[in-house]
Amino acid sequence: VNYYLENIQTKAHLNAFVEVYKESALEQAAIVDEKISSGKAGKLAGMVIGIKDVLVYMDHESNASSKILKGFKSQFTATAIQKLIDEDAIIIGRLNCDEFGMGSSNENSAHGRVLNAADEERVPGGSSGGSAVAVQANLCTVSLGTDTGGSVRQPAAFTGIVGIKPTYSRVSRWGLIAYASSFDTIGVFSRNVQDNALVMEVMAGPDNFDSTVSRKDVPHYSELLHFDKRAKIAYLTETIESPALQEEIKENTISVLNRLKEEGHQVDEVHFPLLKYVLPTYYILTTAEASSNLSRFDGVKYGYRTPNAHNLESMYKMTRSEGFGEEVKRRIMLGTFVLSASYYDAYFTKAQRVRRLIKEFTENLLTKYDYIIMPTTPTTAFKFGEHNNDPVAMYLEDLFTVQASVSGVPSISIPNGKDKKGLPIGLQIMANSFKEAELYAFAKYLS
Ligand code: GLN
DSSP states (O other): OHHHHHHHHHTGGGOOEEEEOHHHHHHHHHHHHHHHHTTOOOTTTTOEEEEETTBOOTTSBOOTTOGGGTTOBOSSOOHHHHHHHHTTOEEEEEEOOSGGGOOSSSOSOTTOOOOBTTBTTBOOOSSSHHHHHHHHTTSSSEEEEEESSSTTHHHHHHHTSEEEEOOTTSSOOTTBOOSSTTTOEEEEEESSHHHHHHHHHHHOSOOTTOTTSOOSOOOOGGGOOOOOSOOEEEEEHHHHTOTTSOHHHHHHHHHHHHHHHHTTOEEEEEOOTTHHHHHHHHHHHHHHHHHHHGGGOSSSSSSOOOSOOSSHHHHHHHHHHHHSOHHHHHHHHHHHHHHSTTTTIIIIIHHHHHHHHHHHHHHHHHHHOSEEEEESOSSSOOBTTTTTTOHHHHHHTTTTTHHHHHHTOOEEEEEEEEOTTSOEEEEEEEOOTTOHHHHHHHHHHHO
8 A cells, every 4th residue: 555655646647546545545454464464354455446536435525527526425335346345455545537437538527637657648548547547557456447438448448458348237336426327337447357357256246236237146257267268259340441440550450360360269350330320329328318317416415516596496507507517518418409309219219229239239249259359449549639629539539449338248458569659559359248257368368
């Protein structure tokens, strides 16, 4: 803990941590120390973990990096965090992110931007940018992020580390401040596959507080990392031939596919003509869900309330106008529009249908093949401000990560070399629902 506390201080300018739980982390470390000496320590004894600012932790502040939750302290702890604490992990602090998880660059945060430690003029990715940089820059061993459409995998790729989005419903969402409830997952950042697998096996599984969580048994992922089979792998023409794809990322992805062929695995090219619909489907459905989820922030129940209101209605209006950032407002408006009576069928219902088609295609393909491989992102980390005036260019950064989110299947990003500027490149691997064990084993084999 002392080692990380020192690093956090020397690298404070990266702005990864919003709050450091110095005293409680040191206290917890002393308790764990004793447990270790008496042979009673849990699976994660002494592992130092940072948490994204969209997860609640009892008696601690959580803001979802939004002004509207300023001063909000939770009365309970997210199940995912509680499960880690129960196995003697040490929670060292709260990590910066895009407001309510909306963004791909961590530039939409009330706590300010986070710097990528590989090049401080560039974004760390988003929305879990703080969580990624905390692991990248050695400020904690492992961190928790959330992934609705790529927010763990994309920043993991931009910072050169490992990041997983589990199957939807594998990890309880109790205590996760909702963005888009039918997409939200809690994922893990780490420097290697082993640590990631260990944390996931502790965090996953049933929870009485979340009725959507799966009751399936959780395999011991960290003990199942040995990989010795002949795998069937698909890659999608539309990803590898995408005009948006940076040349070096294409080369590095192809060289992994070639290596796999040489090692005797079956590697096939498959067409995915629906790829161009995945991003619009994602943004229609997630903004719809967000506009509904975020209606609870009204100045009455949580956090910030405007001091300038003169009646109830102006209190609602002014609190929301002053409390939410630009991107969040854009999404509330988009979501309200696609859910409005006259447009509901044209947008929301249609997007639900397309979601079904994408999910069926992906799941079918993953019964014929063990894995789908593709780049995690079309480009490496971009410069601050590069997409600020063009939200659509920003949304395009999620081109390859949203398929797993729309389909609910697990997906992992692992480092796959660097580009000419020395910026990390990510490789994404998807497997069918609840195949995290297979995903981790293959990711380890490839790393
Ligand atoms: N960049 C995507 C979005 O803004 C993904 C965010 C996420 O996964 N939380 O919606």
